[in-house]
Amino acid sequence: MKAGSTIAKLVPVRRTLPQKIFFTIVALTTLTLYYSGYRPVDFMKKSRLSFHKRPETSHLDCGRILRGDMAYIASVATHRPVLRSSEQISSCEEIRSRVVGSAPMKTLAFGVAYARIVYRDYEFLEDELRSSYHSQNYFCYSIDRKANKNFHSRIEKLASCLPNVLITADEYDVDGAGHNMNHAHYACMRLLVRKPGWGYVVLLQICFKFLVRERAK
Template sequence: MLVCTMVIFSMAPRMTMSFWSSTKNNILWRRKETEHLDCGRVLRNDKKYIENFTGDNRISIVTNLKYLDMSCDAIQNRIIPFNFHLRPLKVGVVFARVVYKDYEFLEKQVQMSYHPQNIFCFFIDSKSDSDFKWRMRRLGRCLPNIHVMDEELPIDSAGHNMNMAHYKCMEKMVKIPNWGYFVLMQNHDVIGKTVYEISRIFEILDGANDIDIDKEFGRIEERFEWDLKTLRLFRDESIYTSSFLNSSLRISKGSVQGSLSREAVEWMVKTVNPRKYGVDEQWISTFQANEFLEMPGHFTDKCLKETGNKTDFITRWSKWSWSDEMGEKCGSKYVRHGVCIMGIEELPVIARMPNIMFNKVLIPYEKWFS
């Protein structure tokens, strides 16, 4: 239900006054703009009904934040379900998200995946406006399992400092007990599964990482040396042979998003020193694809090495549309950086997908396409 509401109002072309609506008998918060929607009809792909909320009829959302109560009581009441017992999770999860805008969207994402055993780590782009930073830091002070990193770095769409932002969260999270998986996220990723479904997925993975790996196409700097010794990849080189340290990494490409076991995160923080290596889409995929590194939770690189076949993942789903500049292949008819912008038209498909999250949802779309 919440995923339905999020996507429907995410692409609103008009701006109208809105407030949160709630009742003490409800475990979910819905906005007044969307409380009339029948998400069941949307998810059943009732095309005639869906057409009522497409094109110029998309439901409006206003980001008039001066009306949003930012007291800790208000924030806690919006996020934590009322009168609702949350049974324990078998696997607690860290959601590590690099952010720069759309506070209400991000708060809603915390609500959608909130559980006392889950942890939320946010790293803020230093270029974000001061009001956004203030609200994120208020959020971090109001719940003990929400951490907003003090440090900020400039982050851009080319991936500069994206790895470092996630790594800063890793360094902090390894000091916190009782979680099993670490999910790397970006600003506009939307969680599509319940906390119990996510916990069950990671219980089944049982320590295996879920990382997208593919061949790297043309972004490798040939003038640099990519052997482990030159990269100084391992913190303590004395325990490795010279033959091992002279081995070169085979650079792989994948998504920024991915899910790492706790053991893999501890390995990245305590055993290797990945601070200087790779752009955002080469980072975790290359560690995963080089089997000889013995990263905890890795799997065989035989498919990539022998056949060049891509290994897909379930952490995130995107609808790619590189050759479709006008977005005709996208249900919403909008595309950005080769990825369809998700609208209500995509929800029946999303509901059937096994992925934990999907991308992209932008609020509102005219900011990107005007």
């Protein structure tokens, strides 16, 4: 070794299993969006969409995460914000502002109907509704019988504020083994079949399933 030279020793970074899973999901999502031709900045400019950040995550730069800034992602992973669930029932004006927004919507060749079994995590459901919302689409919720009173009230409020959100009158005890799942979906389909303009129906279960395509696709 020449005098005055130094050798930097590379030390492998050990990560926990949750961190590895987090990085894997982010990497796969980034690659999928990149190779599908999705560009977050261009999409935002074209659609003029606005997103309501929660107070706990208002400081996060989502663009850096979507662009694959691994140093920033590592910082976020080690200082993850804790989301506090709220049980407050919003007004119709607040709900429409979050879900519908002010951006114009292109006319679709046909709408899509969604039938989802729900029993908790209202805020996730509203976010998912916002990502798929279009005035030509229909969204039916079949509330699991074990859902608590506050959840019932929030879903009922949502349906009262948006004309294309429906709730089934019948409720069933649904579990992870699939008991009564067909009955719950069928109850939604009985309501949806009366609504015009949609071409396909998407059946969604209790677990956290969400769509990765924008509403027009």
